Amino acid sequence: MSGGYEILSLDELERYPGSSDDSPVLMPLRRRLGFRPFGLNCWTAQHAGGTIIQRHYERDGDEELYVVVRGRAAFTLGDEIFDAPAGTLVHAPPGTLREATAAEQGTIILAAGAKQGEAFDPAPWEDFAIAFSRARAGDVDAARDAIDGVLERHPGTWQGAYNAACFEALYGDRDTAFEHLRRATEVSRDEVAEFAASDDDFAGMRDDPRWQELFG
């Protein structure tokens, strides 16, 4: 096989479960292949009935296409709810509510996405999802190294500092968590306050006077 192409089975992709038993499992495809033109990942659920596509909107402007590769999913798109057997294609314009659960064990959904009119630039959420999953599996040091790497590559975003704060709140120390949170609020105080208010990752920090200083 030449270096100019690669054969891969989706079953060979690594799997990174989310934080709860119901969270989706990320199967990073773009990163695995080094594919550069747009975002591309696979998702599966931890069990039949589990979430496979997290409820979200893509308000930052990504146009997305979901392809049910294997199994069957129950999709919500906007105000529409529908059955999506293998071979179903679901188009989600930016800002549209979308979520899906796996109607069958082993369901896999391919998600492609990018912004119209812009060259693709990978967002840091993939790195964070993988780092958190590794930390949950016990590899905290490797996860922290990965997060430090993301912050170096994507400095100045509130999402980066916010996720680093979550990580430190869960796996590190409270002082560093507050430092990251402070940096996040300096970029976008309103958005950080909105997310932080209901984020369980910070449950142990809300009685700290520094919380009041940031959000009080």
Add this chain to the structure above:
Amino acid sequence: MTHAHVDDLDRIELDEGFVWRPVRRHFDIRAFGVNAYTPSAAGSQIVEEHTEGQLGHEEIYLVLRGRARFTVDGDDHELGPGQLVFVRDPSLRRGAVTLDEDTVVLALGGKPGEAYEVSVWEAMFAAVPAMREERWDEAIRLHEEALAESPDEPALLYNLACMEARGGRHQDALLHLQRSIELDPRYKDYAAKDSDFAAIMSEPGFPGA
């Protein structure tokens, strides 16, 4: 339409034996390239033999259903559901024949580092049924829609000129043919041997006439 099953997409059967199932065009996706392909019969081509040298695309071909034999850079690989080939190097020749009648291949691609632009071949493929049935007004309309987005694409201008010549719009055909040759002189030689232009070859203004 926000969702569709791949079997319910349009079927555009091409001369090479594969059937184009237009995904991007169906949803009017503007951020990336994506299409599906099915065979016209067992054993037929399902991915056209081609390179992406001109477009510079990285491409992924994912088997959604059935089996296909891919040939990439001279190597054969039989792939089944959930298996893919990622062709990183645009210059590599690639193609596939189906091993099952109900095979579906999903193709995803784009040029790294650049915003996605709709490839003009989509309009030319979309016009094939109208061309076969000599519905020239529809074939011309499909080309004109694509030309509005890609006004300086010589292949599109040349094809449009072909449709106009066949459809009796001789002056439009001459203008579009002349423009395609201005952008790519190779089209002058193509036009001299192209039977689509039989009706206008003796017209003043036909290249080389």
